[in-house]
Amino acid sequence: MASKPPTGHFNVLYFASAGSYTSKQVEALPAPLPLKDLFGALESRYQGFRASVLDNSLVTLNLTYVDMLEGDEDESSAVIIQDGDEVAIIPPVSSG
Amino acid sequence: MGPSSQLQAADHQEEDDGCFVALTEAHLDIPAIMDRVRSPEAGAIVLFAGTTRDNFGGKPVKELQYSAYNPLALRTMLVIAREVRAKHGLKGIAMVHRLGVVPIGEESILIAVSAAHRQAAWRAGEEALEECKARVEVWKREEFGGDEGGVWRANRDGAVGQKVAEPEGGDGAKVDQ
Numbered sequence: 579m580a581s582k583p584p585t586g587h588f589n590v591l592y593f594a595s596a597g598s599y600t601s602k603q604v605e606a607l608p609a610p611l612p613l614k615d616l617f618g619a620l621e622s623r624y625q626g627f628r629a630s631v632l633d634n635s636l637v638t639l640n641l642t643y644v645d646m647l648e649g650d651e652d653e654s655s656a657v658i659i660q661d662g663d664e665v666a667i668i669p670p671v672s673s674g
Numbered sequence: 675m676g677p678s679s680q681l682q683a684a685d686h687q688e689e690d691d692g693c694f695v696a697l698t699e700a701h702l703d704i705p706a707i708m709d710r711v712r713s714p715e716a717g718a719i720v721l722f723a724g725t726t727r728d729n730f731g732g733k734p735v736k737e738l739q740y741s742a743y744n745p746l747a748l749r750t751m752l753v754i755a756r757e758v759r760a761k762h763g764l765k766g767i768a769m770v771h772r773l774g775v776v777p778i779g780e781e782s783i784l785i786a787v788s789a790a791h792r793q794a795a796w797r798a799g800e801e802a803l804e805e806c807k808a809r810v811e812v813w814k815r816e817e818f819g820g821d822e823g824g825v826w827r828a829n830r831d832g833a834v835g836q837k838v839a840e841p842e843g844g845d846g847a848k849v850d851q
Contacts, residue, residue, distance in 0.1 A: 593741065669826065673747075
């Protein structure tokens with residue numbers, strides 16, 4: 579759905595309340611970025627984003643859900659978001 | 675992607691062995707989804723049609739709008755269809771969700787299941803819907819009109835959704851004096 583990010587970047591897709599908060603549907607951020615630093619990077623761009631949206635959202639990396647819980651040294655701290663990746667912020671869903 | 679006879683180019687769909695899932699901005703077609711699951715081995719088709727309500731907890735809703743993470747929503751819908759089909763021994767299952775603005779009173783989701791006997795079809799239809807509402811990456815925004823603005827609904831708490839943060843007049847939009 580989103581065009582490819584420029585070289586050296588990854589796309590972040592903002593759905594529902596995430597899109598309303600950032601006033602964007604997609605944005606390219608510099609890669610690589612450790613996954614554990616993602617929320618911090620987004621919070622620094624959009625003050626209050628974490629408490630309002632991110633802490634209640636799930637995250638996908640290339641269409642697969644990833645664990646954002648801190649303190650899991652084996653898992654989340656090892657994942658690096660790479661050039662060309664697609665990350666998405668998934669607020670609580672409301673189909674039907 | 676499967677064959678898209680009467681579907682528009684903007685539509686998205688996937689098919690797999692007795693399972694059909696789709697997202698569309700068009701009106702939902704009830705005879706078409708029933709034909710997707712029709713089978714000479716079936717003794718029952720159960721169809722669920724979810725329609726858009728004109729209020730939330732008594733508060734008037736002017737308009738509803740759905741958006742989706744299309745590839746992930748389709749993938750999740752197909753996972754649910756496969757799970758429910760296997761669990762209940764269905765002959766077929768089809769799920770279609772409408773996106774974009776859906777006027778009040780129109781169908782936003784259709785689920786059709788076919789089974790040899792009605793009991794399995796009733797149960798499977800309900801389970802497929804509940805799984806969709808819990809898991810599929812689709813979001814509903816309710817517009818209240820006037821100064822109220824809109825909210826993004828969240829199925830998991832069913833209570834108040836998140837107020838839509840409007841860029842103008844918000845925290846970050848200071849006007850130089």
